[in-house]
Amino acid sequence: MLNHKEMTKHIRTCIKRHNIKALVRIIKTCGDKVIQVNTPKYGVEFTEQEQREIRHIAINNNLTWVRGLPIDAEQMTNPSSFNFYYN
Numbered sequence: 001m002l003n004h005k006e007m008t009k010h011i012r013t014c015i016k017r018h019n020i021k022a023l024v025r026i027i028k029t030c031g032d033k034v035i036q037v038n039t040p041k042y043g044v045e046f047t048e049q050e051q052r053e054i055r056h057i058a059i060n061n062n063l064t065w066v067r068g069l070p071i072d073a074e075q076m077t078n079p080s081s082f083n084f085y086y087n
Helices: 004-017 048-060
Strands: 023-029 032-038 081-085
Touching: 004 023, 004 032, 004 048, 048 081
Parallel strands: none
Antiparallel strands: 023 032, 032 081
């Protein structure tokens, strides 16, 4: 099983393989380590296709949404930033 750092690197590689420009990093929030995917520039949004691919990559790698909930496209409304949990 990969640790958070290795999973973050793996997600970064997958996103790059899909030709999506994004910043992928680990952040700590409320005591949890979260894998955050952001657009590389302020004011830029991911396209609908890029958003779908990012969510698909997260689901395929067993990442979750808040507190272990399944990733729900309807609730992930920020087109420039995604937070995923890895347990």
